[in-house]
Amino acid sequence: MSEANDRAVETVDEDPHEGGFRAHAAITTDRGGPRYGEFSEQVRLLMDNARYACPDDELVDELIESLKALNDRLADSRIDEWHSPAGTRIDLPSRGNITLPPYVVTEVNDNGVVAELTFRDFHLGGNNAAHGGHVAVAFDDVGGFASAVAIQHVSRTAYLTVQYRSITPLNTPLRIHAWADRIEGRKVFIKGTLYDGDRLCAEMDALFIKLNPGQA
Ligand SMILES: CCCCCCCCCCCCCC(=O)SCCNC(=O)CCNC(=O)[C@H](O)C(C)(C)COP(=O)(O)OP(=O)(O)OC[C@H]1O[C@@H](n2cnc3c(N)ncnc32)[C@H](O)[C@@H]1OP(=O)(O)O
Numbered sequence: 001m002s003e004a005n006d007r008a009v010e011t012v013d014e015d016p017h018e019g020g021f022r023a024h025a026a027i028t029t030d031r032g033g034p035r036y037g038e039f040s041e042q043v044r045l046l047m048d049n050a051r052y053a054c055p056d057d058e059l060v061d062e063l064i065e066s067l068k069a070l071n072d073r074l075a076d077s078r079i080d081e082w083h084s085p086a087g088t089r090i091d092l093p094s095r096g097n098i099t100l101p102p103y104v105v106t107e108v109n110d111n112g113v114v115a116e117l118t119f120r121d122f123h124l125g126g127n128n129a130a131h132g133g134h135v136a137v138a139f140d141d142v143g144g145f146a147s148a149v150a151i152q153h154v155s156r157t158a159y160l161t162v163q164y165r166s167i168t169p170l171n172t173p174l175r176i177h178a179w180a181d182r183i184e185g186r187k188v189f190i191k192g193t194l195y196d197g198d199r200l201c202a203e204m205d206a207l208f209i210k211l212n213p214g215q216a
Pocket of ligand 1: 027090140141142143144145148155156157158159185186187207209211212215216
């Protein structure tokens with residue numbers, strides 16, 4: 001870790017943490033500036049290319065130096081999770097969070113949350129198909145979103161099971177849907193589906209628990 005990375009542990013705390021995902025964390029469309037989406041896309045492209053690259057020794061040396069310089073520049077602008085654009089930019093795919101498979105929400109209503117989601121090269125599991133763990137990540141986030149919509153509050157995943165019904169392709173727009181099947185007290189039972197056209201790729205069955213005030 002560089003000096004800049006060490007400095008990044010400092011946090012901004014004018015917004016005291018009351019537990020959970022900090023329900024009042026500011027969502028934004030301008031943090032990181034108008035080109036933040038392009039920046040995220042370049043990061044994803046970097047991961048895509050890294051996943052498939054077979055660089056020779058000379059190129060590896062060159063890339064390490066370039067990436068070190070880039071990381072030093074980036075680390076200088078690190079901030080705490082509540083104020084970083086990644087995860088709060090609601091105008092960008094997956095709220096600007098580059099660790100999630102990019103998805104764009106197309107419907108939010110009483111039937112839950114529907115989004116168009118595309119697994120990228122860097123989500124490769126094998127033989128041009130998405131890694132099952134990434135499918136679960138997608139369900140967890142869209143499922144958490146559907147839970148938030150259903151109870152208008154933050155919740156955490158207690159369990160999440162995925163039935164992998166058929167291969168999930170990369171670089172193909174898929175339809176992901178998550179909805180609250182039933183709510184019992186703090187328990188929000190979420191179901192979900194992932195389709196490639198008419199073909200069912202995977203199904204989710206999950207339980208989210210509404211967090212109590214102050215609960216982490
Ligand atoms: C426009 C912008 C929109 C933004 C949208 C943002 C979306 C973001 C989306 C991000 C999404 C990302 C989301 C993530 O990735 S969240 C990260 C992954 N999840 C975790 O780390 C959670 C870890 N676990 C815990 O913190 C606790 O165990 C929780 C909070 C889950 C419950 O501990 P708590 O002490 O609070 O509750 P309780 O133990 O009294 O249980 C309460 C009830 O629940 C029942 N129970 C509990 N566990 C299980 C189980 N495993 N199976 C079956 N039942 C279970 C239990 O029997 C009881 O039932 P009953 O006796 O009352 O009947």
